[in-house]
Amino acid sequence: MLTNQDRLKQCFQKTQYKIGGNGARNVGVLQEALSKVDSLTESDMYGSGSLIEDFEAKFARLLGKEAAVFFPSGTMAQQIALRIWSDRANNRNVAYHPLAHLEIHEQDGLKKLHQMKTFLLGEEDRLLNLADIKALPEPVAAILIELPQREIGGKLPSFAELKEISAYCREKHIALHLDGARLFEVLPYYQKSAAEVAELFDSVYLSFYKGIGGIAGAILAGTADFCTEAEIWKRRYGGDLISLYPYILSADYYFEKRMPKMAQYFTKSRELAKRWNGTEKVTTQPEIPVSNMFHVYFEGASEAVSDILADLMDECDLGITGYLLEKDAGSCSFELSIGDATLEVDPKRMERFF
Amino acid sequence: MLTNQDRLKQCFQKTQYKIGGNGARNVGVLQEALSKVDSLTESDMYGSGSLIEDFEAKFARLLGKEAAVFFPSGTMAQQIALRIWSDRANNRNVAYHPLAHLEIHEQDGLKKLHQMKTFLLGEEDRLLNLADIKALPEPVAAILIELPQREIGGKLPSFAELKEISAYCREKHIALHLDGARLFEVLPYYQKSAAEVAELFDSVYLSFYKGIGGIAGAILAGTADFCTEAEIWKRRYGGDLISLYPYILSADYYFEKRMPKMAQYFTKSRELAKRWNGTEKVTTQPEIPVSNMFHVYFEGASEAVSDILADLMDECDLGITGYLLEKDAGSCSFELSIGDATLEVDPKRMERFF
Numbered sequence: 158m159l160t161n162q163d164r165l166k167q168c169f170q171k172t173q174y175k176i177g178g179n180g181a182r183n184v185g186v187l188q189e190a191l192s193k194v195d196s197l198t199e200s201d202m203y204g205s206g207s208l209i210e211d212f213e214a215k216f217a218r219l220l221g222k223e224a225a226v227f228f229p230s231g232t233m234a235q236q237i238a239l240r241i242w243s244d245r246a247n248n249r250n251v252a253y254h255p256l257a258h259l260e261i262h263e264q265d266g267l268k269k270l271h272q273m274k275t276f277l278l279g280e281e282d283r284l285l286n287l288a289d290i291k292a293l294p295e296p297v298a299a300i301l302i303e304l305p306q307r308e309i310g311g312k313l314p315s316f317a318e319l320k321e322i323s324a325y326c327r328e329k330h331i332a333l334h335l336d337g338a339r340l341f342e343v344l345p346y347y348q349k350s351a352a353e354v355a356e357l358f359d360s361v362y363l364s365f366y367k368g369i370g371g372i373a374g375a376i377l378a379g380t381a382d383f384c385t386e387a388e389i390w391k392r393r394y395g396g397d398l399i400s401l402y403p404y405i406l407s408a409d410y411y412f413e414k415r416m417p418k419m420a421q422y423f424t425k426s427r428e429l430a431k432r433w434n435g436t437e438k439v440t441t442q443p444e445i446p447v448s449n450m451f452h453v454y455f456e457g458a459s460e461a462v463s464d465i466l467a468d469l470m471d472e473c474d475l476g477i478t479g480y481l482l483e484k485d486a487g488s489c490s491f492e493l494s495i496g497d498a499t500l501e502v503d504p505k506r507m508e509r510f511f
Numbered sequence: 512m513l514t515n516q517d518r519l520k521q522c523f524q525k526t527q528y529k530i531g532g533n534g535a536r537n538v539g540v541l542q543e544a545l546s547k548v549d550s551l552t553e554s555d556m557y558g559s560g561s562l563i564e565d566f567e568a569k570f571a572r573l574l575g576k577e578a579a580v581f582f583p584s585g586t587m588a589q590q591i592a593l594r595i596w597s598d599r600a601n602n603r604n605v606a607y608h609p610l611a612h613l614e615i616h617e618q619d620g621l622k623k624l625h626q627m628k629t630f631l632l633g634e635e636d637r638l639l640n641l642a643d644i645k646a647l648p649e650p651v652a653a654i655l656i657e658l659p660q661r662e663i664g665g666k667l668p669s670f671a672e673l674k675e676i677s678a679y680c681r682e683k684h685i686a687l688h689l690d691g692a693r694l695f696e697v698l699p700y701y702q703k704s705a706a707e708v709a710e711l712f713d714s715v716y717l718s719f720y721k722g723i724g725g726i727a728g729a730i731l732a733g734t735a736d737f738c739t740e741a742e743i744w745k746r747r748y749g750g751d752l753i754s755l756y757p758y759i760l761s762a763d764y765y766f767e768k769r770m771p772k773m774a775q776y777f778t779k780s781r782e783l784a785k786r787w788n789g790t791e792k793v794t795t796q797p798e799i800p801v802s803n804m805f806h807v808y809f810e811g812a813s814e815a816v817s818d819i820l821a822d823l824m825d826e827c828d829l830g831i832t833g834y835l836l837e838k839d840a841g842s843c844s845f846e847l848s849i850g851d852a853t854l855e856v857d858p859k860r861m862e863r864f865f
Contacts, residue, residue, distance in 0.1 A: 185550030187757055196539030200726075229583055233749025266747030270624045366753055372554075373752045393620030394748055395587025398727045399720055403541055403757030 161463035162480065168467040169479035174506060176429075176477050179370030179415070179496035187372055190407035200400045204388060212405050216376045220361050221352030224384035225376050227405055229396050231338055231364050232263050234377040237390040238360045239299050240271050241383060242332035246298035252276040253301040254285050256308035258336065284312050287322050290331075300326060303336035304354070305343050310442035310452035310492075316347050316354075323357035333357065338364040339448060341416055345423040346447040359383075365408035368422065368449055369415050370496060374404035415497070422449035422495040429495065432511055442490075449495040455481075459489035473510045475502065515817035516834065522821040523833035528860060530783075530831050533724030533769070533850035541726055544761035554754045558742060566759050570730045574715050575706030578738035580731050581759060583750050585692055585718050586617050588731040591744040592714045593653050594625045595737060596686035600652035606630040607655040608639050610662035612690065638666050641676050644685075654680060657690035658708070659697050664796035664806035664846075670701050670708075677711035687711065692718040693802060695770060699777040700801040713737075719762035722776065722803055723769050724850060728758035769851070776803035776849040783849065786865055796844075803849040809835070813843035827864045829856065 159167075169175075180186070201209035209227055217225040228234040236259065239251050251267075253259060255277040259267050267273045276293055279285035284306055302322070305311035314322070326333040335358040340351060347354060355361045360379040365371035377387055391397045426446040433439050438456040455462045459481040470477055478491035513521075523529075534540070555563035563581055571579035582588040590613065593605050605621075607613065609631040613621050621627045630647055632639035638660055656676070659665035668676070680687040689712040694705060701708060709715045714733040719725035731741055745751045780800040787793050792810040809816045813835040824831055832845035 181551075182554040182556070182754065183550060184545065184548050184552040184554070184756065184760070186554075188545055188548075188550050191538065191542055191545070194538050194542075196537060196542050197535075198538040200536040200538070200540075202536070228749075230749040230752055232746075232751075236749065263749075264743050264746045266749065269747055372754045372757065389618050392586075392618045393623055394750075395582075395584040395590065395617075395620065396749065397586075398584055400536065400726045402538065403726065406538070 161460050161467070165463040165467050165481065166479040168470045169476045172470050172474050172476035174475050174502045175498045176475060176502060176507070177493045177495065178498045179411075180498050186370070187403065187407055190372075190410035194406055200402050201405065203399055204391070204397050208402055209405055212409055213376070215409075216363065217378055219351050220355040220363075220376075220378045222355060222361065222378035223381040225378035226384050226387045226391060227401060228375045228377055228391060229373065229398065229401060229404065231258070231336075231362055231375040232266065233391070233394050233396045234362050234375045234387075235259060235301065235334070235336060236263070236267050236270065237387050237394070238334050238362065238377055238379075239267060239273065239301065240390065241386050242299035242334065242359070243271070243273060246330070246332070248296060248298040250274050250276060250295055250297040251299045251301065252278050252290070252293060252297045254278055254303060254306060255281045256306070257301060257303060258307075258338070259301070261308070282309060284309070284314055286314070287318065287325060290322065290325065297331055299332040299334055301334045301336055302358075303338070305339055305448045305450070307339065307450070311339070311342075311446065311448045311450040312443050313343055313346065313447040316349065319354075319357055332359045334359065335361040337361050339367045339450070341419050342368040342422065342448040342450065345420040365404070365412065368419065368494065368496060369408065369411045371408040371411045372404055374401070374408050418497070418500075419449070421500065425449075425499055426451060426495040429493070429499070432507075436511060450493065452490050452492050453478075454484065454488050454490045456488055458487055459483045462489050469510055473506055475506055475510050477510070515814050515821070519817040519821050519835065520833040522824045523830045526824050526828050526830035528829050528856045529852045530829060530856060530861070530864075531847045531849065532852045533765075534852050540724070541757065541761055544726075544764035548760055554756050555759065557753055558745070558751050562756055563759055566763055567730070569763075570717065571732055573705050574709040574717075574730075574732045576709060576715065576732035577735040578732065580738050580741045580745060581755060582729045582731055582745060583727065583752065583755060583758065585612070585690075585716055585729040586620065587745070587748050587750045588716045588729045588741075589613060589655065589688070589690060590617070590621050590624065591741050591748070592688050592716065592731055592733075593621060593627065593655065594744065595740050596653035596688065596713070597625070597627060600684070600686070602650060602652040604628050604630060604649055604651040605653045605655065606632050606644070606647060606651045608632055608657060608660060609635045610660070611655060611657060612661075612692070613655070615662070636663060638663070638668055640668070641672065641679060644676065644679065651685055653686040653688055655688045655690055656712075657692070659693055659802045659804070661693065661804070665693070665696075665800065665802045665804040666797050667697055667700065667801040670703065673708075673711055686713045688713065689715040691715050693721045693804070695773050696722040696776065696802040696804065699774040719758070719766065722773065722848065722850065723762065723765045725762040725765045726758055728755070728762050772851070772854075773803070775854065779803075779853055780805060780849040783847070783853070786861075790865060804847065806844050806846050807832075808838065808842050808844045810842055812841055813837050816843050823864055827860055829860055829864050831864070
């Protein structure tokens with residue numbers, strides 16, 4: 158028997174147009190990225206070679222940091238960043254938001270592999286703030302801040318507040334690490350360069366398969382000695398692959414393709430959130446997006462909402478979502494990220510759906 | 512000023528034909544593997560999806576194990592295997608050869624990430640044996656055996672001795688893990704299937720960029736519950752990438768292409784070793800290869816030998832090696848692995864070189 162959620166997923170997959178994302182994650186994405194690459198281009202070799210070194214230098218420059226290291230994943234990069242700060246402070250305490258990726262999506266890797274003690278700053282449904290940091294019961298080696306805070310719809314502190322947090326951490330000798338999985342996506346809101354945001358942090362992680370739409374991979378940037386240590390840990394983790402070029406070439410290709418469109422995604426995101434909020438029994442979090450993403454909330458249980466959405470998706474041939482998360486008090490939600498797929502939908506089709 | 516070793520490397524890179532390997536590690540290797548793949552083929556998603564699951568099932572079958580997990584690297588896969596066995600035995604002791612990959616190439620990841628205590632079995636210049644295992648000063652949770660033992664030229668115990676070691680470990684409740692980075696490469700010598708070798712071990716790791724010549728990636732196989740645990744650790748390590756398909760598709764492509772040629776590589780390896788051993792001041796380790804690989808030793812310091820080799824490579828347009836390792840007692844050596852590139856060299860060119 159097909160559940161309503163199964164049907165929702167099937168209907169979503171069947172639709173030709175999608176309201177979110179950068180298109181299907183299929184092998185064509187990699188084939189496109191490689192199609193113009195000279196087949197004689199030499200592979201990187203265990204972190205060496207111009208293919209990886211030039212890419213790392215490019216992102217070090219972009220972030221205004223001395224150096225950068227390419228990692229297969231952000232999970233690996235961020236655990237390592239926190240471990241390095243922890244070793245330097247000789248303190249196993251670190252702090253982050255209760256819904257940080259490290260706390261909810263990594264099977265406790267940080268604790269199991271590094272015996273780290275984590276302090277959760279603030280509450281699940283809001284951003285962490287300076288008062289939360291000041292209220293920490295023990296000294297911490299490092300604090301991780303995610304911009305935007307994805308699990309609550311992609312919210313952001315003001316740039317002024319970020320500066321205050323950064324100044325406080327510097328004063329207290331707490332290393333400040335940026336989970337910038339979606340850093341490019343918030344630059345149009347802050348009206349800052351990546352380097353201006355990164356300047357407030359001691360280490361910065363970037364992802365290439367969120368708004369950029371690459372295959373996988375991450376950058377970790379900081380001082381030269383920080384990155385030298387990070388490379389040693391990358392080897393320890395088994396992340397220093399003989400060849401990372403499939404991820405590097407595609408990251409670079411899609412970065413060049415989509416970085417110039419971040420402002421467009423942001424504008425479209427605000428436009429679409431407004432449209433959702435003007436629909437009965439629907440709201441978004443945040444109400445006015447500060448990046449290319451937001452969460453859509455429906456009044457009603459997921460069973461009932463699934464049915465309505467599935468019918469509408471079928472009728473309009475427009476994929477909205479393949480899942481709904483049950484929330485408290487008879488509501489349900491899904492996450493929407495604006496990308497190339499969104500821009501390609503005919504506005505008439507979108508309007509028909511709404 | 513160009514050193515003799517620099518010149519050797521340059522001369523090697525310049526040659527059109529190579530005596531070892533499967534050809535240059537360039538982007539064309541991936542482009543070839545992807546050229547026949549339907550661009551609509553869906554990516555794996557964090558370890559799920561038919562692309563990764565079918566591949567894992569294929570190698571579980573091949574190895575006669577209940578399950579298998581694809582990993583981005585063997586470093587990650589093997590540390591995790593030893594950690595699982597260690598947890599099950601509630602014992603942080605493990606043992607392996609003094610030149611095991613984990614001991615010399617992983618920046619002590621096993622010790623730094625898992626607080627493991629390692630015992631080195633036997634001596635650097637020979638294979639470990641049952642007597643070494645019996646002489647262990649403390650109980651160990653697991654023993655890792657590499658087939659063939661790469662750092663000593665690719666040597667192998669007899670299959671009978673392996674069976675004895677396996678029986679002893681089972682009797683003593685010591686988990687036996689196979690570092691099978693080059694497992695396919697030894698099957699022609701043992702005249703056994705992969706499953707017949709794997710049967711002697713509780714867990715098995717395979718690599719796809721040695722004799723197979725893929726881009727990167729590894730398989731870890733064992734019981735279903737072992738693999739379920741391994742997947743949790745893979746997530747903890749940051750190895751559970753959203754998309755591993757660039758490695759999986761190329762591993763599968765080159766496995767199908769080169770697995771049938773392993774016997775040819777082995778025959779050619781013996782033939783070439785004989786030719787080297789018939790050359791003045793040259794010997795190989797082992798003298799008679801048991802896989803597609805061996806080490807070539809020259810009498811004389813690397814400075815002098817580099818010069819002679821560089822001249823010969825230039826003259827014959829045949830790449831022999833790009834480096835020489837200085838050994839004790841005025842000798843030097845390099846590693847030779849037989850692959851497609853070897854088979855493609857005109858025998859006359861080879862003969863001219865010798």
